[in-house]
Amino acid sequence: MKKILIQYAVCVLAVALMVPLARAQSQTAGLQATFAKDAGTLSEKFTGLARVMSGKYDWKPGQGVRSVADVFKTTLPPARVQTPAPGTSFRDCSNGCPEMVVVKQGRFTMGAPAGEEARENLPDQFRGRSVPQHLITIRHEFAIGKFDVTRDEYAQFVAETNRPDPDNCITANASGTGFIATNGKCRPDPDSCITVNASAGFIATNGNWHSPGFPQTGRDPVVCVSWDDAQAYVAWLSAKTGHVYRLPTEAEWEYAARAGTTTARYGSDNPAEFCRYSNVADLDYSEQHPGDSGSNRACRDGYAFTSPVGSFPPNQFGLYDMLGNVMDWNEDCWNTNYSGAPTDGTAWQSGDCGRRVMRGGSWDADLSVVRSASRRGIPTFYRVTTFGFRVARTF
Numbered sequence: 002m003k004k005i006l007i008q009y010a011v012c013v014l015a016v017a018l019m020v021p022l023a024r025a026q027s028q029t030a031g032l033q034a035t036f037a038k039d040a041g042t043l044s045e046k047f048t049g050l051a052r053v054m055s056g057k058y059d060w061k062p063g064q065g066v067r068s069v070a071d072v073f074k075t076t077l078p079p080a081r082v083q084t085p086a087p088g089t090s091f092r093d094c095s096n097g098c099p100e101m102v103v104v105k106q107g108r109f110t111m112g113a114p115a116g117e118e119a120r121e122n123l124p125d126q127f128r129g130r131s132v133p134q135h136l137i138t139i140r141h142e143f144a145i146g147k148f149d150v151t152r153d154e155y156a157q158f159v160a161e162t163n164r165p166d167p168d169n170c171i172t173a174n175a176s177g178t179g180f181i182a183t184n185g186k187c188r189p190d191p192d193s194c195i196t197v198n199a200s201a202g203f204i205a206t207n208g209n210w211h212s213p214g215f216p217q218t219g220r221d222p223v224v225c226v227s228w229d230d231a232q233a234y235v236a237w238l239s240a241k242t243g244h245v246y247r248l249p250t251e252a253e254w255e256y257a258a259r260a261g262t263t264t265a266r267y268g269s270d271n272p273a274e275f276c277r278y279s280n281v282a283d284l285d286y287s288e289q290h291p292g293d294s295g296s297n298r299a300c301r302d303g304y305a306f307t308s309p310v311g312s313f314p315p316n317q318f319g320l321y322d323m324l325g326n327v328m329d330w331n332e333d334c335w336n337t338n339y340s341g342a343p344t345d346g347t348a349w350q351s352g353d354c355g356r357r358v359m360r361g362g363s364w365d366a367d368l369s370v371v372r373s374a375s376r377r378g379i380p381t382f383y384r385v386t387t388f389g390f391r392v393a394r395t396f
């Protein structure tokens with residue numbers, strides 16, 4: 002009798018497990034179908050992508066579809082509407098949508114001019130990434146975030162999507178000299194990110210986007226967000242607004258950061274004046290991180306960590322904090338230099354796509370890397386207290 006009861010219990014348990022499993026498989030198949038070329042509306046794809054990126058499905062879209070930009074490529078573009086005049090700023094919703102600025106079409110020379118890296122004393126291991134210089138022609142109008150995405154804006158996304166805790170984190174390895182990615186929840190806390198310690202080494206913390214380990218206001222840029230988090234955010238924003246929100250391409254980002262300038266920075270290249278234009282590793286930072294010999298002690302910008310967005314003057318396109326404060330994730334896959342790069346302002350979709358481009362320098366950064374041409378390639382799952390993002394929007 003006992004054996005029969007056990008068998009019965011096993012059957013009931015199996016059925017109980019199979020019903021939701023079958024339902025999940027059915028939902029997944031339906032969702033998968035919306036990503037097929039010529040199937041599903043753009044809105045359905047955005048909504049599906051938002052659900053995938055928010056971790057509610059194990060299945061990934063596949064076939065190179067990892068982002069809103071990828072989805073857009075598989076679908077006919079929406080009817081073209083009249084684009085607002087360059088310089089116009091707007092929001093697509095009043096509850097959580099970032100303020101956007103329309104950027105004009107144009108041409109510019111991308112990359113670092115000869116001599117800039119040596120003049121700026123860029124460490125040897127970072128040289129040669131921003132060459133060769135090449136002419137970019139952007140024939141499409143687009144909009145880019147006037148500011149980095151703020152804590153309050155990101156909180157709206159988390160609240161509306163009921164976004165679960167991340168399922169991976171980065172921690173120091175046993176020797177303390179590198180980092181290893183761990184799958185599964187971190188212990189004891191379910192989230193973590195990397196921050197700088199007093200001697201400017203990196204340490205893993207149990208912080209997260211709403212508790213990064215230093216004071217922030219709701220108007221500070223969100224940090225501790227990975228490229229994957231940023232993709233989930235733009236998928237949600239696209240689904241919410243019905244417009245194509247995405248990360249800026251690397252060429253769009255540099256075009257927007259330079260805003261017509263050909264100098265290393267849109268503000269000033271004089272270290273003593275730099276604190277007027279951007280939040281970087283200054284005297285305020287060095288007092289909190291006395292072991293970091295690389296900081297600029299020629300001036301004081303008022304912030305040892307992040308600053309509320311818009312605390313410094315905008316560049317010539319009306320965009321704030323393009324350099325300093327937090328670095329910005331871009332759409333492009335990582336390539337170690339510009340040989341073979343697209344020249345039309347689109348994203349570079351080949352290369353090391355497990356890493357994506359990160360631009361702009363940050364509050365802990367040496368001046369030599371806080372330049373319009375400076376670039377890094379970062380694994381898509383890294384969450385760091387100096388990493389944030391700003392969004393772009395296609396017309």
Ligand SMILES: [Ca+2]
Nearest residue numbers: 280281283304
């Ligand atoms: Ca600072």
